[in-house]
Amino acid sequence: MSLRPLLIVLVAIWWGWPALVAAQSAEMSLADYDRLLRATHAAAQRGDLLDLQALAGELAAITQVRMPDGQLARVDQGWLTAALAQPTPDLPAIAARLGAMIDALAPFGNPAPAGALQQWEAVFNEPPFNREGEGWLTRFLNWLFELLDQLFPDVPAIPAPDLPTAPANPAAFTPIVWVVLGIAGMLLAGLLFFWARGVRRATRAPVKAPITDDEDPVTYSEAQRLAAAARSAGDRRSAVRYLYLAALLWLDAQGLLRYDRSLTNREHLHRLRDQPPVRDLLAPVVATFDAVWYGFQPIDDQAFAHYEQQVAAVQALTKSVGSAS
Known part of the structure; x- marks a missing residue:
């Protein structure tokens, strides 16, 4: 039996093995690819050219990204290699493009939070969507506005500026209407007073200073x-x-x-x-x-x-x- 075919197969495996290993190492999961993009983007933002070049070398080696559904998507970071090869790389432009890539990956790599449905239900169960939990003041104001609608059922819509208008009829404002309007005005003034006091207290609340680099x-x-x-x-x-x-x-x-x-x-x-x-x-x-x-x-x-x-x-x-x- 001749050994020549066996030698040919062994030589082919020997020469093809590095290419197979490179093809395997050129694949990365979407989560790891997103983390590598964010680290590269951060290096470009802070102007760290040495770190950016090292991370760009890792990105250039990636040719395929495995999506959450198992499919492979081809990627090419040749633009980043070419941009860093310039005598004076434009780091703000590189950071802007990397940021756009990260934003484009967001719909694929960031699923809805686990508590999103509970948060939606909590909002939907509050006013104005759910009126069962309204307080007495809100119910009173709703009743007041409904009463005003009943007292003025025939108030015409505001006409166009170029059309003639009829003079207002003072007799339509009965004493009851004036009393209701006075009560509504006092309620509105009280609401504005309490709102302004709450805003004033909120602005005076102590704010804890964030941790800074000076506290290293x-x-x-x-x-x-x-x-x-x-x-x-x-x-x-x-x-x-x-x-x-x-x-x-x-x-x-x-x-x-x-x-x-x-x-x-x-x-x-x-x-x-x-x-x-x-x-x-x-x-x-x-x-x-x-x-x-x-x-x-x-x-x-x-x-x-x-x-x-x-x-x-x-x-x-x-x-x-x-x-x-």
């Missing part, structure tokens, strides 16, 4: 405390930021990375190039932080718990590295 923690424990406080207050976006700072401050305290506020996230990762295990654990933490903080991507409880585990994994690995050394 300087130690790992302080960052963890601020993250816990933000999570308890329902501000998961700030909690994500403080947990990311906690990871960087922990690495700084272990002597593995010097934390510098002037450096970008990708530059911090680049400084860990000689420590691949630590860099690989910190990379998803950086990606989630960019998507939530700069890309304003919402994060639910399950995703936040997974993010906390990623930060804890960075701390656990560096503890083992420090004990081994």
